[in-house]
Amino acid sequence: MATVIPNPHFNSEEAAKKLRAAMKGAGADEKIIIDVLVSHDNAQRQEIIDVYKTLFGRDLIKDLKAELGGYFESTVVALMTPKYEFLAKDLARAMKGAGTDETALIQILCAHMNKDLIEIKSAYKKLTGRELESDIIEDTSGHIKHLLVAQSNAFREDEGPVDYDRVEKDVDEINKAAKKKFGADAETFNAILSSRSYNQLYATFERYKEKYGEDIEDTIKKETGGNLRDGLLTIVQYTKDPSLFFAKCLYKSMKGAGTDDRTLIRIIVTRSEDDLASIAGAFYAMYEQPLSDYISSDCSGDYKRLLLAILGNI
Numbered sequence: 575m576a577t578v579i580p581n582p583h584f585n586s587e588e589a590a591k592k593l594r595a596a597m598k599g600a601g602a603d604e605k606i607i608i609d610v611l612v613s614h615d616n617a618q619r620q621e622i623i624d625v626y627k628t629l630f631g632r633d634l635i636k637d638l639k640a641e642l643g644g645y646f647e648s649t650v651v652a653l654m655t656p657k658y659e660f661l662a663k664d665l666a667r668a669m670k671g672a673g674t675d676e677t678a679l680i681q682i683l684c685a686h687m688n689k690d691l692i693e694i695k696s697a698y699k700k701l702t703g704r705e706l707e708s709d710i711i712e713d714t715s716g717h718i719k720h721l722l723v724a725q726s727n728a729f730r731e732d733e734g735p736v737d738y739d740r741v742e743k744d745v746d747e748i749n750k751a752a753k754k755k756f757g758a759d760a761e762t763f764n765a766i767l768s769s770r771s772y773n774q775l776y777a778t779f780e781r782y783k784e785k786y787g788e789d790i791e792d793t794i795k796k797e798t799g800g801n802l803r804d805g806l807l808t809i810v811q812y813t814k815d816p817s818l819f820f821a822k823c824l825y826k827s828m829k830g831a832g833t834d835d836r837t838l839i840r841i842i843v844t845r846s847e848d849d850l851a852s853i854a855g856a857f858y859a860m861y862e863q864p865l866s867d868y869i870s871s872d873c874s875g876d877y878k879r880l881l882l883a884i885l886g887n888i
Contacts, residue, residue, distance in 0.1 A: 575851035577885055580615045589614065590626040593634065602641040604876040611653050612883040615847055619654055645835045646877040652843040653884075658690070662697035664840060665706065669713040676718065676801045678836065679710070683725040684808040685819060691728035717760040718801035724768035725805075731771040740774070745782040748790070752797045760802055763794070767809045775813045817849055821857035824865065828872040838873075838881070846884050854885060 589610050596606035611619065626634040635654050642650055652660055661682055668675035668682075686694065698706040710722050744766050751762035770778065779790045786793075794806045811819040820841050827834035827841075845853055857865040869881050 575849060576847045577850045577854075578612060578615055578846040581613050581618055584614065584618050584621075586618070586621045586625040587629065589618075589622045590629055590634075593622070593626065593638075594630055594632075597637055597641045604642070604646070604879075607638070607642075607650065608876070608880050608883050611650065612880070612886065616653070616657060620656065623654065642876075644875075644877060645839065645873075646875065646880060648835070649839050649843065649877060649880050652839055656697075657844055657847075658693040658697040659701065661686075661694050661840075661844065662701050662706075664836070665694070665698060666702055666709075669709050674713050675836075676714070676804070677834075678840075679714070679722055680718075680801065680805045680808050681823060681837065681840070683722050684805050685812040685816070688728045688730050688732075691726065695726060695728065716800075716802070717764065718805055720761070721764045721768065721802060721805045724764055730769060731774065733771045733773055736774055736777045738777070740770075741778050741781050744770070744778050745785055748778075748782060748793070749786055752793050760798065763798070763802075763806055767806060772813050775809075779810065779814065815856070817852040817856040818860065820845060820849075820853045821860055821865075824853070824857060825861060825868070828868050833872050838869075842881055842884055850885065 592606055592610050596603040596610075610622075614622065623634045626632065635651060638650050638654065639647060655663070664678055665682055668678040682694070683691070695706050698704075698709075702709070706726050707723055710726055711719060714722060747762055748766060751759035766778070767775065782788075782790050782793075791807060791810055794803055794810065798806060808819070811822070823837060824841055827837040841853070842850065854865045857868075861868075866882055866885050869885070870878060873881060
């Protein structure tokens with residue numbers, strides 16, 4: 575269930591005027607900005623951007639950036655950016671300069687449906703002029719490179735009836751791959767987890783535990799390591815329960831000293847029109863504390879108020 579929905583009384587001109595008024599004079603009226611942005615979905619925000627340009631001859635996002643700062647600004651810009659363009663920008667950032675943000679690459683590429691990955695690839699090409707696959711190959715290495723390339727190709731089979739003969743074959747192949755003498759056979763894991771439909775994978779994971787007495791997550795944790803382990807676990811957990819997967823990512827982003835604000839913003843914003851209410855429910859069931867309480871404890875100021883406003887319809 576979404577927490578941000580289309581405004582049934584949408585008036586793009588009125589919204590644009592409110593935003594302009596909120597940024598006139600000394601300082602911005604952050605409360606009005608939050609109210610306007612969260613009371614409209616992304617498609618409506620894109621219309622507001624266009625009307626703002628027509629009315630005032632100004633770029634709304636540039637004006638917002640000039641008036642705001644910090645992670646509040648980052649969240650506002652994320653809300654004003656089309657979803658797939660935002661995710662494409664995050665992928666480009668993750669591979670920019672020295673070092674690679676594998677966490678972002680894995681969360682985006684290993685926890686989205688085919689239709690989403692196709693849109694992300696298209697947005698990436700439009701944004702950078704390069705193919706996503708080529709940049710992944712250039713910027714990553716080892717088994718995680720092969721997994722991410724496979725995910726970026728969006729060749730996962732369409733959902734359909736479970737093929738139980740194939741389930742039986744795949745669980746045996748996975749078990750065999752995990753028991754290799756000199757380390758797990760990563761190619762077998764990659765091939766199966768990147769190509770089977772999600773309902774096929776779900777049945778495979780259930781049968782694996784039934785037949786070999788071990789959850790596939792435990793097998794992956796024991797027999798693989800590093801970024802490959804993280805990528806495989808992401809696919810498994812997303813397959814089993816997408817809402818719980820994102821709830822765990824949010825918890826991890828706020829656990830301990832410091833906050834992984836990029837992950838926090840990415841999940842809260844990009845899932846707000848899809849399943850953020852379900853994610854919040856899974857968070858409460860898992861950690862026995864509302865997601866809003868964690869955000870209140872971990873964030874501050876207008877940044878906190880905006881994140882809570884996005885959650886506000888729960």
